Amino acid sequence: MKKKILLIDDEAAFTSMLKLFLESTGEYNVAVENNPHRAVNAAEIHTPHLILLDVIMPELEGSDVADRIRQHPNLNKTPIIFLTATIREDEMQESQGVIADQQFIAKLSNTDFLIDSIEKKIALTHS
Amino acid sequence: MVDQFAIQYQSPLRVLVVEDNPVDLTVIKSMLTGTTDNYTFLKTASTIKTALEIIEEYPIDVVILDLNLPDSQGEKTLQTVHNRFNDLTIVVNTGAYEEELGLHTLSNGAQDFLVKGRYTAYTLNKVLHFAIKRKKLETELTRTVQQVKDAQEQLLQAEKMNVVGILASGIAHEVRNPLATILYGITYLHENIRVEDKNYHHVLKNIKEATKRANDIISDLLDFSKFKKLQLDETNIHHVIKKALSLIQYEIDKKTLQIVNDFQNSIPPIKIDQNRIEQVIVNLLLNAIHATEEGKISIRTYTRTLSNDLTEIPQISRKNFTPGQQALFCSIDDSGSGIPAEDIDQVFYPFFTSRRAKGGIGLGLYVARNIIDIHKGALILKNNEDKGAQAIVVLPYR
Numbered sequence: 176m177k178k179k180i181l182l183i184d185d186e187a188a189f190t191s192m193l194k195l196f197l198e199s200t201g202e203y204n205v206a207v208e209n210n211p212h213r214a215v216n217a218a219e220i221h222t223p224h225l226i227l228l229d230v231i232m233p234e235l236e237g238s239d240v241a242d243r244i245r246q247h248p249n250l251n252k253t254p255i256i257f258l259t260a261t262i263r264e265d266e267m268q269e270s271q272g273v274i275a276d277q278q279f280i281a282k283l284s285n286t287d288f289l290i291d292s293i294e295k296k297i298a299l300t301h302s
Numbered sequence: 303m304v305d306q307f308a309i310q311y312q313s314p315l316r317v318l319v320v321e322d323n324p325v326d327l328t329v330i331k332s333m334l335t336g337t338t339d340n341y342t343f344l345k346t347a348s349t350i351k352t353a354l355e356i357i358e359e360y361p362i363d364v365v366i367l368d369l370n371l372p373d374s375q376g377e378k379t380l381q382t383v384h385n386r387f388n389d390l391t392i393v394v395n396t397g398a399y400e401e402e403l404g405l406h407t408l409s410n411g412a413q414d415f416l417v418k419g420r421y422t423a424y425t426l427n428k429v430l431h432f433a434i435k436r437k438k439l440e441t442e443l444t445r446t447v448q449q450v451k452d453a454q455e456q457l458l459q460a461e462k463m464n465v466v467g468i469l470a471s472g473i474a475h476e477v478r479n480p481l482a483t484i485l486y487g488i489t490y491l492h493e494n495i496r497v498e499d500k501n502y503h504h505v506l507k508n509i510k511e512a513t514k515r516a517n518d519i520i521s522d523l524l525d526f527s528k529f530k531k532l533q534l535d536e537t538n539i540h541h542v543i544k545k546a547l548s549l550i551q552y553e554i555d556k557k558t559l560q561i562v563n564d565f566q567n568s569i570p571p572i573k574i575d576q577n578r579i580e581q582v583i584v585n586l587l588l589n590a591i592h593a594t595e596e597g598k599i600s601i602r603t604y605t606r607t608l609s610n611d612l613t614e615i616p617q618i619s620r621k622n623f624t625p626g627q628q629a630l631f632c633s634i635d636d637s638g639s640g641i642p643a644e645d646i647d648q649v650f651y652p653f654f655t656s657r658r659a660k661g662g663i664g665l666g667l668y669v670a671r672n673i674i675d676i677h678k679g680a681l682i683l684k685n686n687e688d689k690g691a692q693a694i695v696v697l698p699y700r
């Protein structure tokens with residue numbers, strides 16, 4: 176069965192490309208939400224195995240979205256990976272992307288590293 | 303009495319007398335040589351041309367300058383000498399009915415003026431010695447003022463460097479989003495689309511490499527200016543405002559501005575990053591100064607308890623505050639041009655400026671808002687009802 180991923184980012188062009196790429200691996204079904212205010216709602220509907228969440232969005236920051244998801248009784252176990260543009264890839268890999276207990280991935284990571292991180296995170300939470 | 307002074311003025315002087323009237327020249331020469339032998343060096347010139355040549359060639363302490371020469375007349379004579387030899391002491395020797403002109407020369411580079419026929423050997427000596435001393439002090443003063451100005455310029459430059467950090471993360475975000483879009487797009491094309499054209503993979507490879515190069519540049523920029531964490535300290539906001547004012551004093555001095563400080567007494571200290579908040583105040587003050595040709599700029603500080611519906615805080619920043627919370631307000635109120643209605647939505651955008659021709663970059667407000675944001679505060683900019691604009695910084699007490 177394919178794994179469900181919810182992708183939350185206000186950049187529509189970016190989300191559609193990342194969705195295309197992830198789905199082309201044959202491993203995932205990707206749902207996209209470009210409005211951070213509707214993020215919790217989208218998560219309720221799709222019940223994803225994992226959420227990819229942009230850090231910097233106007234109006235509502237990624238960390239606020241994450242707080243809401245984690246406070247939600249049905250969603251609080253859903254693993255979240257933050258996507259960020261303001262950290263370098265090598266910085267990221269030094270700490271395996273874990274900063275202050277949160278999993279981060281550089282938006283321009285090499286694609287293998289992205290898949291790898293997603294797989295690990297899902298395996299960890301659903302084992 | 304006279305003798306006492308004479309002793310004081312006995313250090314040897316190197317004098318050049320510029321005078322085309324032979325009678326006047328004889329009078330001066332005899333006055334200079336008659337009283338004392340200490341004019342080790344006495345040169346004369348009857349035209350400005352020879353005068354300039356002599357000054358060029360010999361070390362001269364003081365020039366006694368007649369303004370009306372065969373090859374140059376009036377104040378222009380003084381200008382010519384002063385502009386060419388800025389550090390030279392000049393005493394102007396004017397005609398009997400030109401006292402007003404004489405006075406005028408003082409603001410144009412002369413240290414003193416003599417009125418022909420009205421001075422004695424004693425006063426001439428005294429005038430020359432005093433003029434040299436005064437010139438020396440003036441030169442030192444000018445140099446010191448310049449040093450202070452340079453130091454201020456450097457401080458301001460250092461302030462602007464802070465900007466780079468904030469800017470870098472802004473650029474990283476703005477540029478990397480499209481880059482990431484390109485990257486995932488070509489990865490998809492590369493792995494999933496079969497195209498017969500033999501150049502297809504070559505083109506994709508080139509795009510991918512170019513994307514990577516652009517990304518590396520962003521990494522370098524971030525590296526260079528890694529946005530440092532806030533350095534929070536309990537701070538008296540008034541110290542920060544005063545420091546900001548001292549940094550931009552020279553901008554204030556360029557205009558006829560009155561800076562009014564209306565500070566609340568015994569304001570409670572607040573936890574902020576002093577350097578960054580100082581930068582916010584500097585940016586806001588500079589904007590107020592640039593917008594105001596002459597008039598008043600008022601800086602006010604006060605603390606308030608926020609209302610239950612937070613109406614005093616703009617919608618976008620309300621998430622940073624809680625109702626009933628104590629907050630510190632600092633407003634900068636100018637009496638300048640105000641912000642045109644069509645610009646008001648754009649002033650916070652990076653690189654928006656109406657002062658491009660005058661060196662504006664359009665980052666002042668963008669940076670200020672970012673700094674206030676990471677302090678979990680609010681920055682408000684609006685037009686006054688009568689004249690000018692008002693910027694308000696609101697910082698919460700926690």
Ligand SMILES: Nc1ncnc2c1ncn2[C@@H]1O[C@H](COP(=O)(O)OP(=O)(O)OP(=O)(O)O)[C@@H](O)[C@H]1O
Nearest residue numbers: 589590593640649655656662663664665666667691
């Ligand atoms: N107090 C003010 N009165 C009138 N207009 C203002 C005021 N403050 C800002 N503005 C407008 O907002 C624009 C943007 O301000 P901002 O500080 O971001 O950039 P800048 O001052 O033009 O350039 P710099 O990067 O040097 O600060 C200004 O060019 C000006 O048009």
Ligand SMILES: [Mg+2]
Nearest residue numbers: 585589666667
């Ligand atoms: Mg400015």
